Amino acid sequence: MGRGKLLYIITFYAVQLQTTQTSLQNTVQDCNQSSKNKMKDAELNEIDPEKQPVARETQTGNEKNGYAKVSIPGDMRVKLSGLTKDELMKIAGxxxxxxxxxxxxxxxxxxxxxxxxxxxxxxxxAPRCKPIPEMNWWNEGPLYQISKVNEFSDNGLKGVEEKLDYLNHMKVKGLVLGPIHTVQADQLSTLDLTSIKPEVGTEKELESLLDQAHIKGIPIVLNLTPNYERNSAWFSNASSVAEKLREACKYWLNKGFDGIFLSGLSDIVNTSTWTSIQAIFNKTDATPIKALMGSVTGVSVDDVSRLLNSSGVDLFTTQLLDPIKAQEVQKLYNNHLQSSLAWSLSGQTLGTVASTRPAEPIRLCHILLFTLPGTPVVNAGDEVGLKAGEKLQTMWDLESPAETNATAKAVQEERIAVRDFFKTLSDLRGNERALLHGEFINLNNASSSLAFLRLWDQSERFLTAINWGNSPVTMTLSNSDLPAQAKVRISTDAANFAVDSMVSLEKFQLGPQQAVLLSYPYAG
Incomplete structure (x- = not known):
């Protein structure tokens, strides 16, 4: 082999070796770079989701882009240091x-x-607040009379117990029950004031009713009028039953009744036994308050005033006269404690309001009854406007599905609306001090219209305006307390007096057979 050929072979293998070495170096660098990229991706995924690269869909698959790395040169944080102790002492001095x-x-x-x-x-x-007058449970809201228990419910006393939640819903503050004792009309020898008519229920059912009523916060007063089947409530001789009445009062109060109610009070008051009957109700701190209540009908305002003074009853119910005269209401209000006055437009012998005053809209009567000074007393059925001859069962039928007959459906809807109207007034009277125990100020009283103020200390004022005539009236309301406008709280004329609307009090106009309750704030 020649020298030239040997040199050629050595050179060839040297070039091949260098090429192989370069290839190996490139492969190692690629592997290192790939490892570094994977480590960076892992760090980005672990540190913060918001810093992860954006992924977008492409036709060739998923592709990551949007990498951004910002390097901040140096340490840009500002270091703060407070004054030293020596510096602080130097400045403080x-x-x-x-x-x-x-x-x-x-x-x-x-x-x-x-x-x-x-x-x-x-x-x-600051103006002194007027002290709240003494209030008893019978002053806090309407009293509800159930004179004929079996007509109120087919289940007698048990049925009354089943309706206690309904009475609570209507904001009733007391129940006047009965009479439920046994007697034949005008037959004094059959009178037993301490027994219960079998058709009404049993003594056990009565005890259950009393227990449940007290749990629900409804006091019950028993009507003990002896000859309740006839107009002559005392058999034309009150002295003959006075002693029986006194013993019966003790008996039923011990059973849990919260009071006794007597119709035709003027007859029994003049008996020699009346003082001892009154003594049963003498209030002491050791016993719950028991109420002695009474009523009269068809007597003058002066006679009512005399009976209030002589009877000493806790609550005296009188029938509102027709036409209603504000001067007479004012006279009773001025001469007697408001807590002892009660007003009624119906009753056991008279029937419902719609029966006694058929010419007047039931809503008008409700506004009057709930805004006068004193306790409103209503009869079962008044709250829906039942008329003479209609059964009390009609009230419970209102909860059944809507009538399909157009006329029957209209009657059903009207009665539900009247009941809601009644409840709204009952709510207002129980929550507003001016209506609960406020002063009574007559503003206008004509032959067929009436307007008066109810106001108490710094509480909201209320103005009642009623026109039971068949023609519109324009009232001139003069009182230094009156503003230019007042707000409608409730009315019988939704077209002209929408609830919460403001109306002018200058030459106040009211349509025929309409009533409205207005309010305005205390001005100071």
């Missing part, structure tokens, strides 16, 4: 800082003393 401290201290105490003085001035000059 300067004259200007000492004066500033004294100025701020004096300013603080002057402000504190000023606020204290202001509070004292406000308290001293």
């Amino acid at each position: 300067t004259v200007w800082w000492i004066r500033a401290r004294w100025f701020l201290l004096v300013l603080f105490w002057l402000g504190w003393v000023g606020m204290l003085a202001g509070a004292v001035v406000i308290i001293v000059h």
Whole structure:
């Protein structure tokens, strides 16, 4: 082999070796770079989802893009350091800082003393709140009379118990039950004031009714009018039953009744036994309050006033006269405690309101009854406007599915609306102090219209306006307390007096057989 050929072979293998070495280096670098990229991807995924690269769909598959890496040169954080102790002491000892401290201290105490003085001035000059008058449970809302238990419910006393939730829903504050004792009409020898008519229920059912009523917060008063089947409530001789009545009062109060109600009070008051009957109801701190209630019908305002003084009853119910005269209401209000007055438009012998006053819309009667000073007393059926001859069962039929007959459906809807109207008034009377125990001020009283104010201390004022005539009226309402406008709270004329609308009180106009209850705030 020649020298030239040997040199060629050595050169060839040297080039091949160098090429192989370069290839190996490139492969190693590619592997290292791939490993670094994978590590960066893992770090981005673990650190913060918001910093992850954006993924987008392509035709060739998933592709990652949007990598961004920002390098911040140096440390840009600002380091703060407070003053040293020596520096603070040096500044605190300067004259200007000492004066500033004294100025701020004096300013603080002057402000504190000023606020204290202001509070004292406000308290001293603020108007005193009028003390709330003594209230009993029979003054807090309407009393509901169930005179004929079997007509109210087919289940007698048990049925009354089943309707206690209904009475609570209507905001009734007391129930006047009965009479339920045994007697034959005008037959004094059959009178037994301590027994229960078998057709009404048993004594056990009565005890259950009393227990459940007290649990639900409804006091029950028993009507013990002896000869309740006839107009002559006392057999034309009250003295003959007075002693029986006294013993019966003790008996039923011990059974759990919260009071006794007597019709035709003027007859029994004049007997010699009346004082001992009154003594049963003397109130002591050791016993629950029991109420003695009575009523009269067809007597003058002066006679009512005399009976209130002589009878000493806790609550006296009188029939509203027709036409209603504000002067007479004002007279009773001025001469007697409002807590002892009660008003009624119906009753055991008279029937419902719609029966006694058929010419007047039932809503008008409800507004009048609930806004007069004193306790409203309603008869079962008044809340839906039942008329003479209609059964009380009609009230419970209102909860059944809507009538298909157009006329029957209209009657059903009207009665439900009347019941809602009644409940709204009952709510208002129980929640508003002016209606609960406010003053009565007559504003206008004509032959067929009436307007009066109810106001109490700094509470909201209420104005009742009623026109039971067949022609429109324009009322001139004059009182220094009246504003230019008032808000409608409830009315019988939704077209002209929509609830919550504002109406002018100057030359106030009211349509025929319409009533409205307005309110306005205390002005100071």
